[in-house]
Amino acid sequence: MQPPRLSETLEIVVKSLFGAALAGEPPVLADGGRRLLDRISPPNWALEWSLPGWLGNAHGLDISTIADLTLANVFGLAYIKLQDDLLDGEVGGDDRQAALLLSSVLHRKWLLVYSGLFPGASLFWCYFEQYMTQWVRATWASRQEHSKPWAAWGEEDLLILGHRGAPLKICAAAACLLAQRAELIPQLESALDHLLIGAVLLDHALDWAEDLAAGRYNAFVAYVSGWPQTAEHQAANRRAVAEELLVGRAGQSYFQLLRRELTAARATARQAGCEDLARYISWLRRETLSYSKGMATTARDQLHRAIESLFVAAETHAGV
Amino acid sequence: MATQAQMDRLVGKALFSEEFRAVLLADPEKAARSLRYRLTGPQAARIRTLSAEELESLAADFVEATDQGTYQGIGFW
Numbered sequence: 001m002q003p004p005r006l007s008e009t010l011e012i013v014v015k016s017l018f019g020a021a022l023a024g025e026p027p028v029l030a031d032g033g034r035r036l037l038d039r040i041s042p043p044n045w046a047l048e049w050s051l052p053g054w055l056g057n058a059h060g061l062d063i064s065t066i067a068d069l070t071l072a073n074v075f076g077l078a079y080i081k082l083q084d085d086l087l088d089g090e091v092g093g094d095d096r097q098a099a100l101l102l103s104s105v106l107h108r109k110w111l112l113v114y115s116g117l118f119p120g121a122s123l124f125w126c127y128f129e130q131y132m133t134q135w136v137r138a139t140w141a142s143r144q145e146h147s148k149p150w151a152a153w154g155e156e157d158l159l160i161l162g163h164r165g166a167p168l169k170i171c172a173a174a175a176c177l178l179a180q181r182a183e184l185i186p187q188l189e190s191a192l193d194h195l196l197i198g199a200v201l202l203d204h205a206l207d208w209a210e211d212l213a214a215g216r217y218n219a220f221v222a223y224v225s226g227w228p229q230t231a232e233h234q235a236a237n238r239r240a241v242a243e244e245l246l247v248g249r250a251g252q253s254y255f256q257l258l259r260r261e262l263t264a265a266r267a268t269a270r271q272a273g274c275e276d277l278a279r280y281i282s283w284l285r286r287e288t289l290s291y292s293k294g295m296a297t298t299a300r301d302q303l304h305r306a307i308e309s310l311f312v313a314a315e316t317h318a319g320v
Numbered sequence: 321m322a323t324q325a326q327m328d329r330l331v332g333k334a335l336f337s338e339e340f341r342a343v344l345l346a347d348p349e350k351a352a353r354s355l356r357y358r359l360t361g362p363q364a365a366r367i368r369t370l371s372a373e374e375l376e377s378l379a380a381d382f383v384e385a386t387d388q389g390t391y392q393g394i395g396f397w
Contacts, residue, residue: 235383238383239383242336242379242383243336246332246335247329247332247335300328303332303382304328306378306381307327307331307332307378310374310375310378311366311370313374314369314371315366315369317369318369
């Protein structure tokens, strides 16, 4: 099942505006921008593409403003994705130089769209600064060694984890300010914080093996294993995850926490009058449920088949 | 009589704990009782056909294979 998303027409318009904005740049950067846009286009990143429209429709913004907010968000998303690739060392050689320049162009275009919507003294820029500061801190924290056991994690730790997606809140603040509904910003911020915590927790459950191999901190691994997430303890951590999935509770409490965050996010989104966002959160909650059940079932089926083969081999060997 | 799921968990637990593996192979009924399961004679006999080396080797295979899931991630910043 696909998540709810923005209209196809709006998607086409925003892609066209994105391409036009990069047309004056050196061809290598414009091409890089187009390839990056393909990677981050719907149905992936449905939330990032759709949120400005959901908020705009809920609070009476015109279609041209919604297109601007969506375009800004796509520039922001592209910038953040590229920054992550660069930080992860996934762009090498000659590509790195072009990626660094493209990153700078995307950041500039992101700001340019917003500077056409908000004067320099607008409250909007305080939100921009606040959310980008959260992202920088969370990104830095995600690359440091963590020693805190999962049992000691509190709401603040979860918030920092969720702040990896803090730039998403920029378009929410922008939509509220343009709709003269600044009073909704704290509610939407809270809804998105809960949603982002849930989304990052899900992301970590999906990517634990990749993160472990790359030496990136992973919350799901922290949940199942008390070992530090260092190269030295990689095998022990991998073993702990296998044990949890095969003969443990398959991350039950982890997924319960995740669903609690999404439930809180949905309730707050409804209070803020954004029913489309609440519907998206319901979709994500269902996906989470289906994923956690699937993960447990797959692991147990694998275990059952392997144990049966072991018995058959042993019995054959023993002449039973 | 232990159910199929209980048998899987019993042997599965022995994959990850050397101590439990030793108990299971030496005395399957005792290992089962520690998990509040009850084995029938044929179930215990079946477990006795296993060896520590086979269990260890299966555990290693699982640790390698557990990350080969096919789940599609969601888009995210």
